[in-house]
Amino acid sequence: MVNAQLDKIIDKYVGKEGVLIQLLLDIQRELNWIPKEAVTRINERLGIPVSDIYRVASFYTALSLKPRGKYLVRVCAGTACYVRGGQRVLDAAEQAIGIKTGETSSDLKFSLETVNCLGCCALGPVVEINGKYFGTATPKQMKQIIERKRSA
Amino acid sequence: MKILKTPADLEQIQREIISSRDPNQLTIALCTSTGCEALGAQEVLDAFKLELKKHGLENRVKIRETGCLGFCEQGPRLVIYPQEVYYFKVKAEDVPDIVSKTILKNEIVERILYKDSVTGKPIQKLSDVPFYKYQNRLLLENNAKVDPKKIEDYFALGGYSALAKALSQMTPEQVLEEVKKSKLRGRGGGGFPTGRKWESTRKAIGEPKYVIVNCDEGDPGAFMNRALMEGNPHSILEGLIIAAYAVGASQGFVYVRQEYPLAVENMQIAIEEAEKYGLLGKNILGSGFDFSVCIHRGAGAFVSGESTALMNAIEGKVGEPRPKYIHTSDRGLYDKPTVLNNVETYANVPLIINKGAEWFQSIGTENSKGTKIFALAGKVNNTGLVEVPLGVTLRDIIFKIGGGIRNNKKFKAVQTGGPSGGVIPKQYLDYPVDFDELTKLGSMMGSGGMIVLDSDTCMVDVARYFINFLCDESCGQCVPCREGLKQARKILDDIVTGNGKDGDFEKLQEIAETMSVASLCALGQTAANPMLTTLRHFKNEYIAHIEEKKCPALVCKKLLTFYINPEKCTGCQYCAMSCSENAIEGAMDKIHVINQEKCTKCGTCFDMCPPEYGAVQKLSGESAPPSIPAEHRWIKRPWALAEISATKKALIISNPDVAVDLIKKANHPLLVVGSNATTAEYEGNQLIDVIITLARKASIPVVATAQTIGEFLKRDYKPAASMSATETGCRLVDPEWKGVDSEGPHDLVLFVGLPMATAVELLSGLKNFAPKLKSINLDNMYNQHATWSLPSSNEKDWFETFKVMISKFEEGEN
Structure with a gap:
């Protein structure tokens, strides 16, 4: 099943050069993480050494070798957000979800990460959850959003 | 859809679109x-x-x-x-x-x-x-005029005319010459002359040649490229195609970070649309020139914005920088001659081709031409994207366009150039912003991030923030960057947690200098800037942290103590209810006390305490005063029982003339001044001075409550009486009282500067028990218990009201 899904993505890249990162990003988007099967399958289909795939997958922050939660909560840790209280929003998110930054909750509902800059610096602190942006976030608002998602 | 085969076809479609559109x-x-x-x-x-x-x-x-x-x-x-x-x-x-x-x-x-x-x-x-008045929006202006997903909108503005001109009327050498003459310099931060970069790639031996757009905008605090890529992708694409023509490239890449999904989407659409019209592909506009473009998404690594690392990433490898003794113009992507420029650099190219190098040269300073987009953010009133001619001063950007510092705080420094840049303090605000001047100050213009820091920002913490960021983002290839940052982070961590030692200062300096000369790529070479500039301009703050274990800006948590001022606590319980550690003891109407052993210094109580009370305070470099014994924590509230809400609510005085009339008509007014009048100020004007002027001009006797008497006497003003607010209230309801000056009962009483709770209690008492007495609340927080009240407003409007009132009384004098 997963292999069929993977093959569909890999098919787009057969015979092209320099595709590894783009391919992994597509898989990440589709499956929400890079499972071991994906690494093996890429190796089988495209002949890229497993070590190279792991090296790339572990280098970039957008790629995850561990499963991610249904809601990926990304708190901006860029400078503009930081000086306007981003750390406190992150603390509130940790507290509300009950995990540390970089972790995934055991029910696979939430993953919490920081991101270097989302480019909405004028509205800091900014939080992004599955592509939806929240500007001028406060710790209180953060907790409310998490609670809403939890019961959703 | 018609494929455009000649420049005339393009002109025709531009005309058709314009004429089909109703202005x-x-x-x-x-x-x-x-x-x-x-x-x-x-x-x-x-x-x-x-x-x-x-x-x-x-x-x-x-x-x-x-x-x-x-x-x-x-x-x-x-x-x-x-x-x-x-x-x-x-x-x-x-x-x-x-x-x-x-x-x-x-x-x-x-x-x-x-x-x-x-x-x-x-x-x-x-x-x-004001935000727009001082800008020159050459690149950003069109954002309002185009739907970035529609190439026709770009055509309607004359889009791709520069490309047509370059392909049909100019040789690649002439294009190169024009760009060189314009003195355009790279907008990504390096500031290398674009024309020269293109020329070396054109002359380099090797085929094919590549052109790359760098939209890896990884600098935290910068979003200029995102705005251009999302808002007007065709302007970048047109610049890129012209660049390819000038250097003789047949393949282009647009590298966009995946954190900008909308930029990826809009650029993808732009490329597809341009292909449909034949503006990409074979034999573009009949010129015989072939060129195609594809997008490469970055996967989240700051170092990948470095040119050689970015090329590695496009090749599908780990995005680590290469040694630079071989220039990328000779051997870049896939070891072939490559031009890599920033988004904004490309967006300037069509303008230069259309309007000429001389026009472009007329904007900016001697060595920095054209405009530059800055991302203005941080503690400034107006945040957003600002496009100005190079050479304007920092002061103009921050104060004229940015509208000054938020919440009337004081400007401390501006951080420019992202993690590779540095902080610039107040004394350099009049320096012009261009490629060379900010570098002299130890910072750099960089790609255009500009983060304003106010007096509440700790500069050691800022340095630690950047070093921590870079430490996480260092690729780890070379020792000075990898180990230097790690050691610097450790020292800075120690300093901000109160474990700083003698000699830390010198060690940081040494690490910084080593990194700047010995690192492999620009990340490591410039990583020391945040440290070096803070060490240079804010040495005192480092010394306070290391020697006195004190954070002067009250930011570094480990050096803070949270304390509830018993004089100010009203027992409202907000702090205790919000404390997740149950570290605050207290109950309704009791003075609250923080248990320092349980306190995790999260700061929630500080935020929750209503600003009009301001009871929770931060201390640094000193421990909290001993807490009041439990049996003495009751807050005495003689008037608490008198607060009786009724349907009668204060009328709002929205025009200061009304207040002036009321005072003029009164037979025997009285002004009661509370302790907040000695602390409130706006733009350097202290409220107490304003009040004294008002009392003098309007000839109203003053009651100085609490400890305000000293402040009045210091200013050579003798109030009619000095007594507590409670006592004043007691006397005012007494019909026998002959007033502060024994000239008969007062018929109008004005209040200003009393703590909110006191004012509410006092005024509700007067409302219910002194029926003949009218009252005016002059505070900037509406008080329903007065007869009339100023509306709730900000300090600026509040002070303006007093100014108008005083001028009205002055008019009466003349």
Whole structure:
């Protein structure tokens, strides 16, 4: 099943050069993480050494070798957000979800990460959850959003 | 769709599009870029669709979803054409009014116009809004005029004419020469002359040649490239194709970070549209020149924005920098000659080709030509994207365009150039901003991030923040960067947690200097800048942290103690209820006390304490005073029982003349001044001075309550009496009292500067038990228990009211 899904993505890249990162990003988007099967399958289909795939997958922050939660909560840790209280929003998110930054909750509902800059610096602190942006976030608002998602 | 085979075809389609468009077409241009989206632009868009349908206008009125319009702070933003009405902070609730008034009747909805931050008056013309008034938006202006997903909109503005001109009327050498003559320099931060870069690639041996757009904008605090890529992707694409023609490249790449999904999407569409019209592909516009472009998404690594690392990433490898003894213009991507430029650099190219190098040269300074977009953020009033000619001063950007510092705080420094840049303190505010001047100050212009820091920012913490960031982002290839950053982080961590030692200062200096000369790439070479500039300009703060274990800006948690001032605590319980550690002891009407052993210094109590009480305080470099014994914590409230709400509420005095009239008509007014009058100030004016002037001009006797008497005497003003607010209240309800000056009972009493709770109790007492006495609340927080009250307002308006009142009394004198 997963292999069929993977093959569909890999098919787009057969015979092209320099595709590894783009391919992994597509898989990440589709499956929400890079499972071991994906690494093996890429190796089988495209002949890229497993070590190279792991090296790339572990280098970039957008790629995850561990499963991610249904809601990926990304708190901006860029400078503009930081000086306007981003750390406190992150603390509130940790507290509300009950995990540390970089972790995934055991029910696979939430993953919490920081991101270097989302480019909405004028509205800091900014939080992004599955592509939806929240500007001028406060710790209180953060907790409310998490609670809403939890019961959703 | 017609493939454009010649420049004449392009001209024709431009003409067709322009003539098919009604210049009076009602259009709503709504910014739906990431910033406005975060503030609810989608809801506004949906509301418009619904509302237009309701009025049957969906075919008459066009909605254009545009890219960033710049003033993100005031989003969601929109423009209505052809009237050119500019609305700010639009909410879905405003949409019915916009449609029924502006669209249907050509009337203005005043409440969503921009309000001048000084006068509070609404401003209709964009050129009068201070944020825009001082800008020169060559690159950003078109964002409001195009839907980035429609190439036709770009055609309508004469888009791709520069490409046609280059391909049909100029040789690649002439294009090169023009760009060289314009003195355009790379906008990504390096500032290398673009023409020279192109020339070396053109001359380099090797085929094929590549051109790359760098949109890896990884600098935290920078979003200029995102705005261009999302808002006007064709301008970048046109610049890229011209560059390819000039250097002889046949393949181009656009590298965009995946954190910018909308930029990826809009660029992808732009490429597909350009291909459909034949502006990419074989034999472009019949010139015989072939060129194609593809997008490469970055996967989240700051170091990948470095040119050689970025090329590695495009090749599908780990994005680590290469040693630079071989120039990428000779051997770059796949070891072939490669040009890599920033998004903004490319966006300038069509302008230069269209208008000529001389025109471009007329903007900017001697060595820095053209305009530059800055991302203004941090503790400044107006945040957003600012495009100015190079050479304007930092002061103009921060104070004229940015409107000064938030919440009337003091400016401390501005951080420019992202993690590779540094901080620039107050004394250099009049330096011009260009490629060379900021470098002299130890910072750099960089790609254009500009983060304003105020007096509440700890500079050691800022340095630690950047070093921590770079430490995480260092690729680890070379020792000076990898180990230097790690050691620097450790030392800075020690300093901000109170474990700083003698010699830390020197060690940091040494690490910084080693890294700047010995690192492999620009990341490591410039990583020391945040440390070096803070060490240079804010040495005192480091010393305070290391020697006194004190954070002067009250930021570094480990060096703070939270303390509840028993004089100010009203027993409201907000702090205790919000404390997640149950570290605050207290109950209703009891002074609250923080248990320092349980306190985790999270700061929630500090935020929760209502600002009018200000009881929770931060201390640094000293421990909290001993707490009051439990049996003495009851707050005495003699008037607490007298607060009786009634249907009678204070009338609002919105015009200061009314207050002046009331005072003039009164037979025997009295002014009661509380302790807050000695602390309130606005733009350097202290409230107490204003009050004294008012009392003098209006000849009102003053009662100085609490400890204010000293402040009055210091200013050579002798109040009629000095007694507590409670006592004043007791006397005022006493019908036998002959007043402070024994000249008979008072008929009007004015209050200013009393703590909110005291004022409420006192005034509700007067309302119910002194029926003949009228009262005016002169504080900037509405008080329903007075007979009349000023409205709740900000300090600026409040002080303005006093100014007007004083001038009215002065008029009476003459």
